[in-house]
Amino acid sequence: MLSPPDAAPDNPLLAGADWPTFGWSDDIRPALAKAVADGQAAALATLYKVEGSAPRGPGAQMLFVGNVATGYFSGDCIEGDVAGHARQVLADGVPQRLHYGMGSPWIDIRLRCGGALHVLVERLLPDSPAVHALLNEGAGRRPCIWRTDGVRQELGDGDLPLLSLQEEPFALARRYDPARRLVVTGGDPGALALARLAMDARFETVLIRPHGPHTPPPFPVSRYMREPIEQALDVTGLDRWTAYVGATHEDEHDLAGCLSALRGDTAYVAMIGAKSRAPARLAALQAAGASEAELARLHLSPGVSGLGKAPWEVATGILAEVMQALNPARERA
Incomplete structure (x- = not known):
């Protein structure tokens, strides 16, 4: 069963949810680098579309490794539920596209801002060539473009907006700049x-x-x-x-x-x-x-x-x- 937003702070899937300082980190790459070094798979959640008002814009990301999260989307409205889907994606490798807020089939999860958020959750394996390329480009302070349909990921270059979306067939491109x-x-x-x-x-x-x-x-x-x-x-x-x-x-x-x-x-x-x-x-x-x-x-x-x-x-x-x-x-x- 999906958790209502009021239950999110107690969600055991999110370590530290009582005081969600994991939301302070806006760049998932340091946490991803640690997961790769530890030989752990990670679930990458990308906010790819926003309708109406929302705390974060398209391109915001969260990373889940075990029960440890990095980043945030809404400031505790949906993070616990996204963590539950991330656990499933880690288990079976099947990507999920989540829809919260206006028009969502999950009426028990409300967004206080009144808008709608669309999130892609995909599994990243520690031996993924695209993941290693992403981390290498970041270490070399080179901008790059992450392209994915949720199953196949590749890294390239180019000068794109922070996030570009293709609805059908579904695919997105997310730009990564060097760390500030x-x-x-x-x-x-x-x-x-x-x-x-x-x-x-x-x-x-x-x-x-x-x-x-x-x-x-x-x-x-x-x-x-x-x-x-x-x-x-x-x-x-x-x-x-x-x-x-x-x-x-x-x-x-x-x-x-x-x-x-x-x-x-x-x-x-x-x-x-x-x-x-x-x-x-x-x-x-x-x-x-x-x-x-x-x-x-x-x-x-x-x-x-x-x-x-x-x-x-x-x-x-x-x-x-x-x-x-x-x-x-x-x-x-």
């Missing part, structure tokens, strides 16, 4: 607050502190580097899914880092500092060869105004700008 990445330089409270917030927001976060302490920061980051900034950026690599914030407050480091980031096709480049320092910094960048187009992309004194000047307030404003800058690369039509 934020490079922060410096070690003062503001820089550390920004790196910590970025990690909590599921950014791949690189903290660079030239000649900094040998001990790592007191919170997790994706990578901590002590090399000179230009060298560290060369090792890290820069692309249009990366944002860079210079916060050492030392022009020796911040100007060189910003110039590299501006020339590296990064989606967002900023340098923290007092507004009074801006003219001299712009002049120094011009003297170093920065073009007018490059300088127009530079954010000086970045962040959302009016939030305050405490480290967490400044970091929150900057991260909001970073999210806005990176979003078109993820959601372009």
Whole structure:
């Protein structure tokens, strides 16, 4: 029997359903990589069509490995029921197309938003060539297209919207971009607050502190580097899914880092500092060869105004700008 939405938080198929922090993760690839490394099959659920109002749009995904979930669709309305179907798909390998909300045959599962959600659930095996290709492209920070009819999956390239749907015969194509990445330089409270917030927001976060302490920061980051900034950026690599914030407050480091980031096709480049320092910094960048187009992309004194000047307030404003800058690369039509 299908579970009503009020029962979903107690669903034993969803570990942690009482406090569904699994919904914080928007990228299923890290969980899929772990499943592959452990030799486990996974059930991939893709929201492929939305009618009316809904918390998530087409392309949102969940991954189920055993009773562990990643991602969310509705904020507890249907996740428990999708988990039940995912278990069946894992058992028999037969894909399922689920319809919730308006027009659904399952009248006991209601959507509080009043819309309709259509979800494909398919099984992914740990030895699938398409799965390995997807993970390899992600590790290499290359965009790719996942094509599936629920049974046959393949990976390709192309420049498509986040999700493209073919109704008959049923097939969908879902674009995967490289993970959002934020490079922060410096070690003062503001820089550390920004790196910590970025990690909590599921950014791949690189903290660079030239000649900094040998001990790592007191919170997790994706990578901590002590090399000179230009060298560290060369090792890290820069692309249009990366944002860079210079916060050492030392022009020796911040100007060189910003110039590299501006020339590296990064989606967002900023340098923290007092507004009074801006003219001299712009002049120094011009003297170093920065073009007018490059300088127009530079954010000086970045962040959302009016939030305050405490480290967490400044970091929150900057991260909001970073999210806005990176979003078109993820959601372009």
